[in-house]
Amino acid sequence: xxxxxxxxxxxxxxxxxxxxxxxxxxxxxxxxxxxxxxxxxxxxxxxxxxxxxxxxxxxxxxxxxxxxxxxxxxxxxxxxxxxxxxxxxxxxxxxxxxxxxxxxxxxxxxxxxxxxxxxxxxxxxxxxxxxxxxxxxxxxxxxxxxxxxxxxxxxxxxxxxxxxxxxxxxxxxxxxxxxxxxxxxxxxxxxxxxxxxxxxxxxxxxxxxxxxxxxxxxxxxxxxxxxxxxxxxxxxxxxxxxxxxxxxxxxxxxxxxxxxxxxx
Numbered sequence: 001x002x003x004x005x006x007x008x009x010x011x012x013x014x015x016x017x018x019x020x021x022x023x024x025x026x027x028x029x030x031x032x033x034x035x036x037x038x039x040x041x042x043x044x045x046x047x048x049x050x051x052x053x054x055x056x057x058x059x060x061x062x063x064x065x066x067x068x069x070x071x072x073x074x075x076x077x078x079x080x081x082x083x084x085x086x087x088x089x090x091x092x093x094x095x096x097x098x099x100x101x102x103x104x105x106x107x108x109x110x111x112x113x114x115x116x117x118x119x120x121x122x123x124x125x126x127x128x129x130x131x132x133x134x135x136x137x138x139x140x141x142x143x144x145x146x147x148x149x150x151x152x153x154x155x156x157x158x159x160x161x162x163x164x165x166x167x168x169x170x171x172x173x174x175x176x177x178x179x180x181x182x183x184x185x186x187x188x189x190x191x192x193x194x195x196x197x198x199x200x201x202x203x204x205x206x207x208x209x210x211x212x213x214x215x216x217x218x219x220x221x222x223x224x225x226x227x228x229x230x231x232x233x234x235x236x237x238x239x240x241x242x243x244x245x246x247x248x249x250x251x252x253x254x255x256x257x258x259x260x261x262x263x264x
Contacts, residue, residue, distance in 0.1 A: 031074055033224075034232030041211065041220045042184070048075060050183040051158045051168045053213075058174035061093045063190035066104065067207045068139060068171045070226045070233060073106050075167040076136020077231065081106075082129040084114045084122050085141035092143055093173070104205070105231040119148045123157075130160035130168055137167040145175050154180035177212070185213035191223050191236075204228065206236065 030044030039045050046052060052071065056064030072081050083096065098108040114129075116122035119142060126140040140157075142149055149170075158181040161168040170182070177185060191206035205228075210221040224233045 032232075033071075033074055034227070034230070034234050035222060035224050036235060037220065037222050038209070038211065038224065038233070041214065041217055043217055046071065046075065046167075047183050047216075048167050049161050049165045051154060051161055051170065051181060053170045053172060053177070053180065053182040053185040055172045055175060055177055055185065055187045056189065058092070060189050061173045063207055064171060064173060064188045065093070065096070065141075066205055066226070067186070067188045067209065067224075068169055069101060069104055069106060070231075071169055072137045072139055073104070073231050074233075075169070076110075078110075079136030080110050080112060080134065081137050081139065082112045082114060082135055083139040083141065084116060084125050084129065085139075086119065086122055086143060087115050087117060089141055089143050089173075090115070103228060104226065105228040119146045123148060123153055126168070127156060127160050130157065130166050131164055133164040133166060135164075135166045137169055139169045139171060141171040141173070142175070143173050151179050151181070154182060158182075182213060183215050184211060186210065187212055204237065 029048065030042065030046065031048055032039045032045035054064050054068045054071070096113065098111070101111065102108050114125050116125055122140060122142065126138055129135060129138045157168045187210045189208040191208040193206065205226045207224045207226070209224045211219045213219065223236045225236050227234050
């Protein structure tokens with residue numbers, strides 16, 4: 001390699017390093033997720049008009065679906081959302097529940113479901129949907145490792161998202177991550193519920209979300225809780241154990257028992 005080519009290569013590497021170098025300045029037009037740690041790592045939140053990937057093991061498909069539904073809700077709060085999935089996905093993980101999405105805080109009236117016969121049809125449909133700037137986001141759900149969803153395909157989806165301003169969200173279940181043009185890549189699992197009885201532990205959905213690719217900064221791993229009423233993620237809530245009130249008809253007995261427990 002001659003000197004001119006080496007100089008050009010070094011210049012390009014320097015430009016890429018400057019573009020991807022993390023700093024403390026938030027990038028404008030980011031959409032905050034609501035989780036302080038994740039938003040700080042993402043320099044303000046997720047970039048719209050970009051491609052974001054969510055991966056999960058096959059038995060974690062339900063958790064990943066809930067997580068990417070939350071991302072879609074943040075990226076497309078008041079605009080229509082198109083969700084493209086293979087017919088095969090319905091057989092593996094069941095059909096999407098409109099009542100379930102409504103419980104997560106999403107408006108089912110803004111959701112357009114498209115079932116594709118195969119991966120090729122799903123990719124074509126996703127690209128067509130991304131070209132419509134009236135949408136807020138497009139979710140492409142693909143099950144398993146497929147050769148069609150390669151670096152070239154992800155590049156096409158990224159260019160389509162950038163051209164229209166519509167965010168592309170790709171859900172990969174039971175698949176191995178491969179090189180792509182994704183702005184971020186997440187690996188999602190269901191997080192453990194807080195300790196306590198079934199009645200006290202019932203609450204907001206929790207996800208163990210690992211950010212394994214971040215084009216503009218470092219990566220991280222968090223427990224992220226989805227607040228259905230606020231339609232945003234947050235730090236895990238504290239769930240104190242419930243304390244029964246002293247019975248009104250025998251307060252002295254309750255006080256005596258409490259004193260014995262403290263003395264023992």
